[in-house]
Amino acid sequence: MLRNLIIVTTLMTSPLLFADEVKTIDTIYSSRNLSLDLASKLAWHAILDCRKRGYSVAAAVVDRGGNVQALFRDRFAGPHTVETAIRKAWTSNSFRQNTGDLASLLATGVIPNQVQHNPGALLVGGGVIIQSQGAIIGGVGVSGAPPGKSEKQSIDGACARAGIESINENLEFD
């Protein structure tokens, strides 16, 4: 009985699903993207959060294409922090996971060692994906704070998450 019901339901809904699929495959599609204002706000609040903790850092926001939308380097953040922040943001966006988690997976051997040598990839904590209504729309990377307890609990990552927190409402409801 239950099986029949499932089959019937599947049959009823599948044409709809199929129609949707055809539509998305055959035509141009749109995606959600951060506005410059929101990207700036995110990076700015990541900087502020790290300032509160007493650290001068750089924060970068990249879009889906991995290109920088907003980048701030605070007063005493070292010259390497710019590139590092961008690469962390780039990596989280492209690998679709926070770099802190990627670092753990790398350390435990789940991710092959080779991956860390991918051009542009930086599997070090501090890069966090930006999600909006279930979709990954970019990444934010922070560099300049000292290491935390672990890659997963890096201070850079905490500042990055604070940045995302500041625009959470927009991400979910706009």
Added chain:
Amino acid sequence: MRNDKKIFATISLLACFTGQPLLADDSMTLPIKRLKMETALTIAQAAIKQCRKEGVQIAVTVVDRGGHAQVVLRDVLAMDITLPISKQKAHTAMAFNTPLSQLSARFTKPYQVPKLDGLILGAGGIPVNIGGNIMGGIGVSGAPSGVTDEKCAVAGLEAVREDLELDG
């Protein structure tokens, strides 16, 4: 006679080294003014705003005296290539302490200085120079013409110029 000449030369040389210091100042260090990140952000936002008024989406980079980016903003539709170009414009304008529109005709032969990697002479970059203090550079890229790029960079600087001048 010959010896006299030698002695005279030695004395002159010594005078060169032991004479007046370049800066008649007892201090061993030199304070250098730098833009705050907030100031750099104000500049970048004003540049973006001006270019939106012109109907173009651009990227703007503000670099410090070290040539390192302090703030980068790229409008949503500005292409990826605007990122390195705006950076290089800012860097070049800062290093040469000249708006790039005035530099483009200066080095025309091959292998001259600006053929170095990472320097760009196309208009769109201006130095942040307040009363002789070079504090950095502003680079804009993305408009169809360098003239517009430069206009936006200037608008960025104008947004903070008075405050910077008051700061001395």
